[in-house]
Amino acid sequence: MAVSSGVPAETFAKASARAFSDTSSGALAGASARVSTDLASAPRSTDLTSALRARAADLGEPGGAPLGPSAEVAQPVFSRYWLHNRGAAPLGYQPMSVSLRPSGEPGAGGRLRVTLASDLVDTDAEGHLRIVTPPGWDADPGDRPVLLGPGGWTSFEVDLTPAPDAGAGPYVIAAQLTHGGQVHEDVLFVxxxxRPAPGGRTGLLEVEPAGEGLTLAPGRSGRLTAVLRNHAGFDIRGEAQVISPWGTWDAVRTASHPLEVAAGGGAELHVDVTVPPGTRPGSWWVLLKCMWFGRLSYSPAVPLLVRDAG
Incomplete structure (x- = not known):
């Protein structure tokens, strides 16, 4: 941005010019722009109105390098994210949402209702919906394109046909909406x-540390490993979040990991730790919080010890 004294524009910065009698220039905090304002001719005890203009060099080229992450590490993103107690809305603030619920009609076993909505108010929202079923099951419709006007929504029913040899369950049915480079997902247990059925218990995903923690000197690296065991009859997918106290976040740099464990199977999740040089000796802790289908499974905490560099 450049600031030029007395030039009208759509956006103005108004600053008091009291006691200034020379030319001032400096950098805008947090930006690569320069501020240059000639106050020599401005009378004392007056107000100065200046225009702010963005320089083309500061705007960057379309399609250039992004300023930061534009999508969550763990995909798909659970649409009812508040059930995971993970903080604010996912990256992108979920401009299109998807909801999967029972149909609500009497005797409508095997029928579900999908609701889609757009929070965009100045443009259309476009995406693609897919119904994910267990092997041998069928959903009608199984996928369809989505186009919603500003602030629009739609709702439709999905008929499920279970596999001929389906047992008592529960089974997981997912509605996955692809939009804006991410996949948003809602699930229903049947x-x-x-028919709607009680969902999986939190204890169906067991999370246990593989060791007794880490002891590291400043500047040294190590790895924590957790063993995941899925006791459910369905695949579990979601997100694993590393939880540790303030003061350790520079050592545990990757806080979020994708999570996927096959039905009845197991997996390992690795957390790399690098203690920055100059870290004071001390004792902290680390644990894993695994979030899946609106459920939370925690590991026990293990110690993270920083010993003296000598």
């Missing part, structure tokens, strides 16, 4: 006839 029984072997496609």
């Amino acid at each position: 029984d072997g006839r496609g």
Whole structure:
């Protein structure tokens, strides 16, 4: 941005010019622009109105390098993210949302309702919806394009056909909406006839540390490993978040990890730790919070010890 005294524009910065009698210039905090304002001719005890203009060099070229992450590390993103107690809305603030619920009609076993909505108020929202079912199951419609006007929404029913050999369940049905470079997902647990069923218990995903923690000197690196065991009859996917106290975040730099464990299977999750040089000796802790389908599974905490550099 450049500031030029007395030039009208759509956006103005108004600053008091009291007691200034020379030319001032400096950099705008947090930006690469320069501020240059000639106050020599401005009378004392007056107000100065200046125009702010962005320089083309500061705007960057379309399609250039992004300023930061534009999508969550763990995909798909659970649409009812507040159930995971992970903080603010996902990256992108979920401008299109998806909801999967029972149909609500009497005797409508095997029928679900999908609702889609757009929070965009100045443009259309476009995406693609896919219904993900267990092997051998069928959904009608199974996928469809989505186009919503500003602030628009739509709702439609999905008929489920269970596999001929489906047991009691529960089974997971997912509605996945692809939009803006991310996949947003809502899930519903059903029984072997496609009717709503109690969901999985938190204890179905077991999270245990593989060791007794880490002891590191400043400047040294190590790895924490957690063993995940899925006791459910369905695949579990979601996000694992590393939880540790303030003061350790420079050592545990990657806080979010994708999570996927096959039905009845196991997996390992690795957390790399590098203690910055100059870190004072002390004792902290680290644990894993695994978030899946609106459930939370925690590991026990393990110690993170920083010993003296000598």
